[in-house]
Amino acid sequence: ARRKAQLERSSTSFEIIMSSVTDPYQPLERTYRITRACLEILAGGSSETHAGLFPAPALDDSIEAHPSLTILTKSDLVLRDIDVLQDLRHVEVGLTVTSVDDSVSRLYEPGASPASKRLAALKALAEAGLRTWAFISPVLPYHSDSEEAMLGILRAIQDTGASRVMVDRFNPYPASVSRFMRVAPPEAAAALRAYTRRQAEYLDMLRDTVWTCASKLGMAVRVLF
Numbered sequence: 001a002r003r004k005a006q007l008e009r010s011s012t013s014f015e016i017i018m019s020s021v022t023d024p025y026q027p028l029e030r031t032y033r034i035t036r037a038c039l040e041i042l043a044g045g046s047s048e049t050h051a052g053l054f055p056a057p058a059l060d061d062s063i064e065a066h067p068s069l070t071i072l073t074k075s076d077l078v079l080r081d082i083d084v085l086q087d088l089r090h091v092e093v094g095l096t097v098t099s100v101d102d103s104v105s106r107l108y109e110p111g112a113s114p115a116s117k118r119l120a121a122l123k124a125l126a127e128a129g130l131r132t133w134a135f136i137s138p139v140l141p142y143h144s145d146s147e148e149a150m151l152g153i154l155r156a157i158q159d160t161g162a163s164r165v166m167v168d169r170f171n172p173y174p175a176s177v178s179r180f181m182r183v184a185p186p187e188a189a190a191a192l193r194a195y196t197r198r199q200a201e202y203l204d205m206l207r208d209t210v211w212t213c214a215s216k217l218g219m220a221v222r223v224l225f
Contacts, residue, residue: 025075074112126161142191
């Protein structure tokens, strides 16, 4: 009854995001396959991955629920689930891309798939007929905020066939700054210090850089800052 009421309030359509706070394809997903089980249920059946543990929800036949699913991950493990994703009516899969340089992605995101594998995953998903998107976030000071670097990232994303791109800044929370500084080379550390001292000026410059690069490539890019 609770499930039915939720669906009725949604006017037979609702949006699910996996995930806005944490990655749905954590390393342990390779073993436990919880995300895959959720996708199997959203695709309209019980979970073959965890038979008996996640039965299909019983819904009134008069209710037709068509969830819109958006996935955002840093892992190419999402490719494992292409077969289930293709069974969903409304789905798009996004990968976070902060650089096209594997050494940079390994430096700042050591637990995630390297940049080259994320880009390859975007291309494979698009070739499988799935709607894809890319999230350039955060834009890394020194590494990805120059026109040359941003052009390289956007061009690489464009080559995958992604349908849209969103861009967000590095948010200089103390914890984020501390993590960045622990691994950053001297040039990147200096760039971050300059950004934090003159944030408004830096962000104006970064917006112009993103829009200039997007215009050169004929891409529609949404800037979130």
